[in-house]
Amino acid sequence: MSDIAGTKPALRWVVHASVLFLVVLWVVPTLGLLISSFRTADQIATSGWWRSLFPSEQNLTLRSAAPETQVLENGIYVIEGNLFDEGTKATISKWGISSRAIDAFAPGETAELRKGGTITVDAAGNYRMENPDEFTGSRGSRVFATAELPPEFTLANYHKVLLAEDSTDSMGRAFFNTLTVTIPATIIPILVAAFAAYALAWMDFPGRALIIAAVVGLLVVPLQLALIPLLKFHLNIGIGKGYLGVWMAHTGFGLPLAIYLLRNYMAGLPRDLIENARVDGATEFQIFTKLILPLSFPALASFAIFQFLWTWNDLLVAKVFLIDASGQTTVMTNRIVELLGTRGGNWEILATAAFVSIIVPLIVFFAMQKYLVRGLLAGSVK
Template sequence: MDNIAGSKSTLTWLVHISVAALVILWLIPTFGLFISSFRTADQIATNGWWQSLFPSEQNLTLRSAAPETQVEQNGLYVIEGQLFEDGAKAKISVWGISSRDIGSYKPGDTAELRKGGNITVQVDGSYRMESSEPFTGSRGSRVFVTATQPPKFTLFNYQDMLFKDGSASGMGKAFLNTFTVTIPATIIPILVAAFAAYALAWMEFPGRAILVAAVVGLLVVPLQLALIPLLKFHLEIGIGKGYLGVWMAHTGFGMPLAIYLLRNYMAGLPRDIIENARVDGATDFQIFVKLILPLSFPALASFAIFQFLWTWNDLLVAKVFLIDATGQTTVMTQHIIELLGTFGGNWEILATAAFVSIAVPLAVFFAMQKYLVRGLLAGSVK
């Protein structure tokens, strides 16, 4: 007995460790995305998010103030100032004045400028330029510094996305539209599929097995095949592009999985209960409403989560069946793509948008996750 108990506990350990490893594996990219959403586009392009958590040494190109700010002191033209933006606490280790040689001077050294005069840079980034001739040109000189900077994060991306002029109303509209799509597109297939699943699980009629096989077969049909024919059909019967069309499409595309999942669950319910009810004279409808539905709640909930997540994240179906040329029926996913720009280069917006759009699915998932687990395990573990 000890042996068996012992082996069980090592197995539990193994399970725990592998679960922890998987969780970490899944969390790392999410965490990276989260960090990136607080960084500017240039920061993202210069170094990785894991480096941004600690003070890091960076090569920066900074610029002194423009010649127009110079003052005359004792016959010398002087420009004084601070290379770093206000509040940046950085420490310069080496610096230079030419892009060919960016580390030739130490803080406190004085370098001779190519155009005349000289410049002294201190460790904190303050500098002083002096020349016997006035400085000319429209811009200051470039100073290349190698500096250690503390981590820097910004809420700018969120601000830009949620509150910028025009963007706020666009986001709000897209958010509401997405709800208008997802809620009916989740409820309708559950309603239909629950009836179908009961019939396929517990009602005897000829051709039932073939019908089940057909539903399973439909699982492997890619929905892309049906996009254009279905849209043509919608336009012909007058639904056109719009909410009704997208609900119908989501319902149709979600139906095979819904029926299959629910039928398997319902077929696993104890036969005795249903037969007892039959003997007591319950009709099929009564059995369905009073027994099957309450007992299948975990399966219904887990499918609802699946369908909700899929419709929430969907772009393809929405683009084909919903978003028309008026631009009034945009959804979140489409709105995010619009924010990404013509060439899709705004990574920082992508990271931020991911976290804004993930909020609702996360809430739904945590609210219903105990059912999800029960629903998924119900068929497999007895």
């Protein structure tokens, strides 16, 4: 009965459920990272991103106005104000004047200060300090409060990460460094592989089968095996401490897959088209540039997606071949590692930096995804 037209086998529902599960598995963390990048450090520390649209209860350390703002009223020195910043709408449920008893008082109750005088705090954060003697000191009194804060979103994290100058958090330079590495490292192997793939697909010469077998064999070779020998070679010829070295490294590691994909696609193109062009007197270069390249665009775009994503997200090759003690050529993946090492508690900065690093690959993938499957499946079926 499962083969009757109009029915859907149970296996199809399993496939659909699996695809839906994978989509949710990838989308949910990305959405959480995006939301966290707009939240403050206190909000991230007290509630998950899925509660970002609801009020959250936080333990805050606040401070009253400095003693220099006190006024004399009927023989009593008074300091009044609000514990929160202007525009902040929060509701205090408990408060205290000691870190050991942050919930000692309810809103509206009065506490005695250690240095003399009293303080009264209401639910809105308004306070009144009174003392028969003059308040002394250069700073206001600390007040510990448990308050319910409304949801808050800010662009300050992005400003700090992207635009702040002379800051260890800034990723603006790292962003352009990553583009400088990724764009040439994507274009160069495509150009080289396209010529090689055409030759292996449509030109007869001795040893072609052996070269194809070698290309397939190189697909399974881990790049880690070649890191040290290749780095020594780059250092000997003088390209091991700059962009040229990392471009050549990415080109070498990406060529086997590029040649394999493009050769399979080009070999599946109609033979009559190639033969007719040769009969009409077209040279191999003209056939390649005017026929093969336009028809091979899906395969070229497919590899471009892979190569771009790999080089953009790469850390190992960049750390090995892009040697720079001053940090002028640091890429984004390395900058995030540095943030993890120096600012492990500032999750709002890490979330923002991580999302900035993935936004460009997401744009590239969604813009060119229609060519991905076409390029991968090309040449697999005759």
